[in-house]
Amino acid sequence: MKIIILGGDGFCGWATSLHLAARGHDVTIVDNLVRRRADEELGVQSLTPIRELTERLEAWRETGNRPIAFEEMDVAKDYDALEALFRRIGPDAIVHFAEQRAAPYSMKSPWHKRYTVDNNVNATSAVLCAMVEACPDAHLVHLGTMGVYGYGKTKGMMIPEGYIDATLRSGGAEANVEILYPVDPGSIYHMTKTLDQLLFLYYAKNDGLRVTDLHQGIVWGTSTPETELDERLVNRFDYDGDYGTVLNRFLAQAAIGHPLTVHGTGGQTRAFIHIRDTVRCIELAIGSGPARGERVKIMNQMTETHRVRDLAQMISDKTGVPVELMENPRKEAPENELVVANDSLLKLGLDPTKLSQGLLDEVVNVAGRYADRIDTGRIVCSSRWVRPEPVQPPLAAE
Ligand code: NAD
Ligand code: USQ
Numbered sequence: 520m521k522i523i524i525l526g527g528d529g530f531c532g533w534a535t536s537l538h539l540a541a542r543g544h545d546v547t548i549v550d551n552l553v554r555r556r557a558d559e560e561l562g563v564q565s566l567t568p569i570r571e572l573t574e575r576l577e578a579w580r581e582t583g584n585r586p587i588a589f590e591e592m593d594v595a596k597d598y599d600a601l602e603a604l605f606r607r608i609g610p611d612a613i614v615h616f617a618e619q620r621a622a623p624y625s626m627k628s629p630w631h632k633r634y635t636v637d638n639n640v641n642a643t644s645a646v647l648c649a650m651v652e653a654c655p656d657a658h659l660v661h662l663g664t665m666g667v668y669g670y671g672k673t674k675g676m677m678i679p680e681g682y683i684d685a686t687l688r689s690g691g692a693e694a695n696v697e698i699l700y701p702v703d704p705g706s707i708y709h710m711t712k713t714l715d716q717l718l719f720l721y722y723a724k725n726d727g728l729r730v731t732d733l734h735q736g737i738v739w740g741t742s743t744p745e746t747e748l749d750e751r752l753v754n755r756f757d758y759d760g761d762y763g764t765v766l767n768r769f770l771a772q773a774a775i776g777h778p779l780t781v782h783g784t785g786g787q788t789r790a791f792i793h794i795r796d797t798v799r800c801i802e803l804a805i806g807s808g809p810a811r812g813e814r815v816k817i818m819n820q821m822t823e824t825h826r827v828r829d830l831a832q833m834i835s836d837k838t839g840v841p842v843e844l845m846e847n848p849r850k851e852a853p854e855n856e857l858v859v860a861n862d863s864l865l866k867l868g869l870d871p872t873k874l875s876q877g878l879l880d881e882v883v884n885v886a887g888r889y890a891d892r893i894d895t896g897r898i899v900c901s902s903r904w905v906r907p908e909p910v911q912p913p914l915a916a917e
Pocket of ligand 2: 620621622623663664665666667735736737738762763764765766768780781782783785787789790827847849851
């Protein structure tokens with residue numbers, strides 16, 4: 520298949536590009552390298568020494584696998600170039616990772632909030648619009664998030680895969696309908712993924728575009744069999760307070776003896792998936808798209824759920840590094856249950872990689888190997904969901 524990977528220089532995109540090229544697909548990466556610039560902005564670097572994209576691609580070519588092409592382009596802004604590329608390649612599938620994906624980064628300042636909305640919504644809008652013009656039969660596979668469903672209101676009910684039956688009552692009449700599961704985003708970033716959902720709904724209905732939206736949980740781990748082929752293929756590993764996600768952060772913290780940074784009580788329950796399963800899920804999703812005119816196919820891409828404090832305790836028991844309960848910088852439910860349906864990808868053949876001692880050790884070992892690259896000043900999250908109340912100046916003395 521001819522596959523375009525938007526955002527193919529990122530954490531999930533790089534591993535996916537290699538996985539698909541290794542299976543003989545004709546892969547083209549499109550990326551504007553903005554994630555690398557965000558590292559510079561934040562004064563931080565990937566824990567693993569990721570190489571320039573040109574060097575990565577050359578190292579991949581040297582493995583003897585099918586070479587991967589690269590087009591530097593801002594998907595949100597360079598519309599004409601994007602449409603021309605779709606026309607030139609005529610892709611069978613487009614995988615869309617090209618969004619600003621960190622919740623804390625999206626909450627840093629008014630600029631970061633507006634950038635995240637502008638970038639993510641415009642990128643998705645441009646991709647869909649260009650598909651209508653240039654490749655209306657292609658299959659779009661988008662990386663959404665479990666966070667569109669929100670956390671806290673389900674009271675033990677299982678979160679379905681995207682849709683739910685509902686009874687609407689108004690004006691004395693009643694209608695039974697199937698609707699998108701009501702959204703409840705917990706950050707500006709997560710909100711952009713709920714806006715993406717509406718764009719998909721519209722373009723599938725109006726133009727018959729074939730769209731799969733994968734609501735992915737928190738990805739952990741860093742290596743796949745392909746990234747391990749050569750050190751120059753090493754994947755990104757974010758540990759910092761903006762881009763680092765919770766389990767990888769705890770494992771990196773454990774590797775250097777930094778107390779494990781649990782927000783609040785750690786009662787937040789979240790969904791997880793290993794990067795090796797991410798790449799496999801995308802391969803499975805590509806091969807099972809909806810037909811033209813069918814509704815958007817939504818699949819929950821996660822393999823297990825865990826409470827944050829249980830993860831921290833497990834890693835603490837294993838490594839002896841203490842757990843530290845910190846004031847939660849986020850506005851989120853302090854405790855929640857999470858039960859998630861994930862039958863679709865299992866039925867397609869996903870064999871889940873569950874959290875195991877061996878895999879945790881593997882990540883701690885990777886983190887330990889590059890521990891001298893960790894800047895301990897960048898570990899704690901500095902973004903705040905709600906600005907602290909301004910201090911009132913004292914009333915002027917009479
Ligand atoms: P990442 O930041 O490592 O990668 C995103 C890539 O997209 C980067 O290389 C970046 O340069 C590129 N990009 C961003 N905006 C672009 C634009 N306008 N034009 C061209 N390229 C652009 O993120 P990731 O962790 O690989 O996540 C990829 C996707 O998966 C995101 O959409 C994210 O929301 C989703 N996702 C990630 C996780 C996770 O835990 N990492 C979990 C669920 C969903
Ligand atoms: N948390 C801690 N300590 C930390 C970091 C995080 O307790 O040091 C807590 C957070 O408060 C939150 C939970 O861990 O309750 C998850 O935080 P996270 O940063 O790992 O995940 P999140 O912000 O939700 O975002 C990540 C990815 C995002 C993806 C999402 C999937 O960055 O791209 O969409 O996971 S999900 O969480 O399922 O919505």
